[in-house]
Amino acid sequence: MKEDAYVAGQIERALHGDPRTHELGIRVEADGDDVVLRGQVASEERRRRVAQVAGEQAPGLTVRNEVSVTEVLPPEQPEVLEASS
Amino acid sequence: MIRVAAVGDVHLAPDIRGRIRPHLAGIGEQADVLLLAGDLTQHGTVPEAEVVAGEFADLGIPVVAVLGNHDYQCDSERQITDLLRQSGMTVLDGTGVELDLPGGRLGVAGGKGFGGGFPHRCASEFGEPQMKAFVRHSRLLAEGIGKALRDLSADFRVALTHYSPVAETLAGEPPEIYPFLGSYFLAEAADSANADLCIHGHAHAGSECGTTPGGAPVRNVAQPVLKRAYAVYCLGEPGSQCAEPQPAG
Numbered sequence: 001m002k003e004d005a006y007v008a009g010q011i012e013r014a015l016h017g018d019p020r021t022h023e024l025g026i027r028v029e030a031d032g033d034d035v036v037l038r039g040q041v042a043s044e045e046r047r048r049r050v051a052q053v054a055g056e057q058a059p060g061l062t063v064r065n066e067v068s069v070t071e072v073l074p075p076e077q078p079e080v081l082e083a084s085s
Numbered sequence: 086m087i088r089v090a091a092v093g094d095v096h097l098a099p100d101i102r103g104r105i106r107p108h109l110a111g112i113g114e115q116a117d118v119l120l121l122a123g124d125l126t127q128h129g130t131v132p133e134a135e136v137v138a139g140e141f142a143d144l145g146i147p148v149v150a151v152l153g154n155h156d157y158q159c160d161s162e163r164q165i166t167d168l169l170r171q172s173g174m175t176v177l178d179g180t181g182v183e184l185d186l187p188g189g190r191l192g193v194a195g196g197k198g199f200g201g202g203f204p205h206r207c208a209s210e211f212g213e214p215q216m217k218a219f220v221r222h223s224r225l226l227a228e229g230i231g232k233a234l235r236d237l238s239a240d241f242r243v244a245l246t247h248y249s250p251v252a253e254t255l256a257g258e259p260p261e262i263y264p265f266l267g268s269y270f271l272a273e274a275a276d277s278a279n280a281d282l283c284i285h286g287h288a289h290a291g292s293e294c295g296t297t298p299g300g301a302p303v304r305n306v307a308q309p310v311l312k313r314a315y316a317v318y319c320l321g322e323p324g325s326q327c328a329e330p331q332p333a334g
C-alpha cells in the first residue's frame with residue numbers, strides 16, 4: 001500500500017492539473033483508507049468536481065469532502081486609510 | 086478623497102456567470118474606480134474571459150485589472166488581455182494608468198508579479214539556470230512595476246499586483262509555500278515610488294491587512310479572503326488603518 005503522504009500528493013497534483021478542477025487551494029489529508037479534502041471553491045458544482053477528481057485518484061478509499069463554497073456577501077463600509085508621506 | 090474598490094481571484098467561468106454581478110449594482114455610489122487583482126478566470130481560457138468582461142461591464146466607473154497565474158494556464162493571456170481591453174477595461178502589464186477622478190488624480194501601476202519569497206527566506210539568482218530564471222523573472226517584473234509607479238504623476242499612487250509584496254497578508258497560508266505566493270521585490274518597487282496603497286490577491290487563505298517596510302498599506306483582496314464582492318479603501322483622509330469592519334449602514 002502507498003504511504004499516506006504519496007496518496008495525498010498524488011491527489012493534490014491531480015486537483016492542480018486536471019482541467020476539470022485546476023484548484024490549487026485544496027488540502028488533502030490521507031489516513032489509511034480515508035481521504036479528507038479541505039479548502040474553498042467558488043461553487044457547489046466545483047465542490048462536487050473536486051471530490052470526483054480526488055475519488056478517481058483514490059480507488060477503494062473513502063473521500064470525505066469538507067470543501068466549502070466561498071460566500072459572496074455585499075460590500076461593507078469603506079476603510080479609510082491614513083494618508084502616507 | 087478617492088474611493089478605491091478592489092477584488093481579486095474571482096476565478097470566473099461560465100459555470101459561475103453572474104456570481105459577483107448582483108453586488109456590483111450601484112458600485113458607482115460606493116467607489117470611484119474598481120481594481121481587479123488577477124485570477125479573473127479559473128482555467129485561463131477566452132470563453133472564461135468573456136464571462137469576466139460581462140461580469141464587470143458597464144459599471145459606470147473605470148475598471149483596472151492585472152492577470153493572475155490562472156489566467157496564464159492555457160497560454161491565452163494575450164487574447165484574454167485583448168478581449169478585456171476591448172470590453173473597456175484597462176489591463177496593466179508592467180504599465181500604469183492615470184485617472185482623473187472626482188477626488189483627485191489617481192495613478193495605478195502594476196502587473197502580475199511573481200514569487201520568490203521574502204527577506205531571509207527567499208530564492209536567489211544563483212546556481213542552476215532554472216533557479217536563476219525563476220528569480221530573474223520575478224525581479225524583472227517587479228522592476229518594471231516599480232518604474233511604471235515612479236513614472237506616474239498623480240495625487241495618489243496604487244500598486245496593483247496578483248502576487249503579494251509582503252508576507253504579512255499571507256498569514257493563514259502554510260509558511261512553506263510563501264515563496265510561491267509573493268516576492269519582496271514587489272514591496273521594494275512600491276516603496277521606491279512611495280506608493281499610497283498596494284493591492285494584491287493570490288493568497289486565498291491569507292489575511293486582508295499588511296504594511297510594506299516603507300509604510301504603505303497592503304491589502305489582500307482575494308475574494309475568498311474578503312468573502313465580499315469587493316472592498317473599498319479611501320485614500321486621502323486621515324483615519325485608522327485596517328479598522329474593524331462595520332456593517333454597511
Ligand SMILES: [Fe+2]
Pocket residue numbers: 094096124153155287288289
Ligand atoms: Fe486565485
Ligand SMILES: [Fe+2]
Pocket residue numbers: 124153154155247286287288
Ligand atoms: Fe493566483
